[in-house]
Amino acid sequence: MAALGTSPSTLTDAADVIALLVLLSEFAMLRSSLSRSQVRLYGFQSLCVSVLAGFVAATQHIGELYGLMGLSFVLKVIVVPMVILRLVREVRVDVTASHRLGVATMVLLAIVLSVFGVFVVGRLPVHSHSLPILALGLAAAVILVAFLLVIVRNDVVSQAIGFFSLENGVSVASLVLAAGLPLIVEVAFLFDLLVAVVVFGLLMRVHQGRSRTLSTRALDRLRG
Amino acid sequence: MTGVELDPVEIQVLQDLTILVFAPFVSGAIAHLGARLQGRRGPRVLQPYYDIAKLFCKETLVPEEASWVFLAGPVVAFACYLTVPLLIPVLTQYPLPLGYMGDILGGGFILSLAGFAVALAALESGDPYAQLGSSRAMTFGALIQPSILFVTFTVALVTATDLPYFEAAAVRSSLGQAIAPAHLLAAVAFFLVVLSDTGRIPVETHASTLEFGMIDEARTFEHSGPALALLKWGAAMKQLILYVILINVFAAPWGEAGSRQVGAVLLAIPAFIGKALGVGVIFAVIDNSFSKLRLFKITEFMAVAFLLAVLAVLVLFLGAR
Numbered sequence: 001m002a003a004l005g006t007s008p009s010t011l012t013d014a015a016d017v018i019a020l021l022v023l024l025s026e027f028a029m030l031r032s033s034l035s036r037s038q039v040r041l042y043g044f045q046s047l048c049v050s051v052l053a054g055f056v057a058a059t060q061h062i063g064e065l066y067g068l069m070g071l072s073f074v075l076k077v078i079v080v081p082m083v084i085l086r087l088v089r090e091v092r093v094d095v096t097a098s099h100r101l102g103v104a105t106m107v108l109l110a111i112v113l114s115v116f117g118v119f120v121v122g123r124l125p126v127h128s129h130s131l132p133i134l135a136l137g138l139a140a141a142v143i144l145v146a147f148l149l150v151i152v153r154n155d156v157v158s159q160a161i162g163f164f165s166l167e168n169g170v171s172v173a174s175l176v177l178a179a180g181l182p183l184i185v186e187v188a189f190l191f192d193l194l195v196a197v198v199v200f201g202l203l204m205r206v207h208q209g210r211s212r213t214l215s216t217r218a219l220d221r222l223r224g
Numbered sequence: 225m226t227g228v229e230l231d232p233v234e235i236q237v238l239q240d241l242t243i244l245v246f247a248p249f250v251s252g253a254i255a256h257l258g259a260r261l262q263g264r265r266g267p268r269v270l271q272p273y274y275d276i277a278k279l280f281c282k283e284t285l286v287p288e289e290a291s292w293v294f295l296a297g298p299v300v301a302f303a304c305y306l307t308v309p310l311l312i313p314v315l316t317q318y319p320l321p322l323g324y325m326g327d328i329l330g331g332g333f334i335l336s337l338a339g340f341a342v343a344l345a346a347l348e349s350g351d352p353y354a355q356l357g358s359s360r361a362m363t364f365g366a367l368i369q370p371s372i373l374f375v376t377f378t379v380a381l382v383t384a385t386d387l388p389y390f391e392a393a394a395v396r397s398s399l400g401q402a403i404a405p406a407h408l409l410a411a412v413a414f415f416l417v418v419l420s421d422t423g424r425i426p427v428e429t430h431a432s433t434l435e436f437g438m439i440d441e442a443r444t445f446e447h448s449g450p451a452l453a454l455l456k457w458g459a460a461m462k463q464l465i466l467y468v469i470l471i472n473v474f475a476a477p478w479g480e481a482g483s484r485q486v487g488a489v490l491l492a493i494p495a496f497i498g499k500a501l502g503v504g505v506i507f508a509v510i511d512n513s514f515s516k517l518r519l520f521k522i523t524e525f526m527a528v529a530f531l532l533a534v535l536a537v538l539v540l541f542l543g544a545r
Contacts, residue, residue: 020409020535104524104526108527110531111534114538115534118538
């Protein structure tokens, strides 16, 4: 790190700020009512994750991570949001206010979950030399809040976005714990994501075709 | 370094006078800029002074049922707003003797006392809109408290005290401390608190005449003459006091006097007013670029402030390991 000419604590702080942005965009996804803005927030979050990967690549001198950064940038910041936005546009159904709970209640619940995540990780005897351990705690919080997003929002787009951002949380966690992971494993993760995009795209189309809505509320209606 | 040195007590009085004299100026400048941003000519920058002077010359009318509380409220509030500048770093980097009299919570209590006095006076008037305003002000004031508490916790974790002077010194001590994630989060959370406490746009329209959206502004409906002047002046002072805490404790604690030299202390006044106007520009821009939240959605805004403040404490907790 001395090669970069800055003190370690400033670098740690910068990494922490990026990890915090990942968590904050997760919160923003949780509360934003428009599907479009959710997708854009997902793009922003993925951008933060890519920057974090580049950061680890630069400080730890791991060349492969540059490849991962580029790949995840192209896929998660450009391709996936574009595909989802196109699907949402085609469906022509404005999905708004699909919250099961009030926004303030949801945010409070999410705060409780992230506090839980951060504290639990804080108790773990983990040491990482690529990123501060706080990033791992924040990644745990991102994963828990993504679960909450999938649970409390009942429209297909939210659930897809929740699932995708879950993957972002896992990416951050893997950057902290196993920055030197072979590139092929990381690429397999990204491939998983692509499969998920296809599945969710299909789900959105079929669901919309059957029930003329993107809300999952229609799913518990019995047919006979 | 042979200049005339000021007595600490004199500096403290000067801090009070700075707030007292320049508060209407800052309010007027923000109102003027806000109007210009909307393409209007807007009131003169010095208009609040003329308003206050005019009101002091008018007679006081009191509702028939109101008791002495109605007239005492504005005076008590004004006295509170004169007390708080003694506790916070307005002009100096070093603590003044009375600065130890109260910490951030102490200052917060005094500001709440002022709000309480105004609310009581509004209740005394018997006017439904004034009562509606004070009821709302108390409710939202209570809802924003958790954020303030967690910001205070952050300060306490960083400095091991909860004195504003020490937080400012910690921020000044190194750039790393100034861009530390916990500090950034706490500063943004406090910014949102100031936005809500000064009645700015996502929470309240500052200069509207629509009673249904009013919170703070509705409380002064029945007051007139010198009492109304005190309330208006007090509101401007409260705003400037919150700016002081935002600027000189969290955001930019640079440019205050480091010594007791007359020149340094006097130079700190324009420096501070400049910084306050800078913050005012940000508030005016926000005022013009966002819409007011519906009354029942204000809790969402407060949840965001709370989220940032809680994250600040979390970051400090795990970052310390």
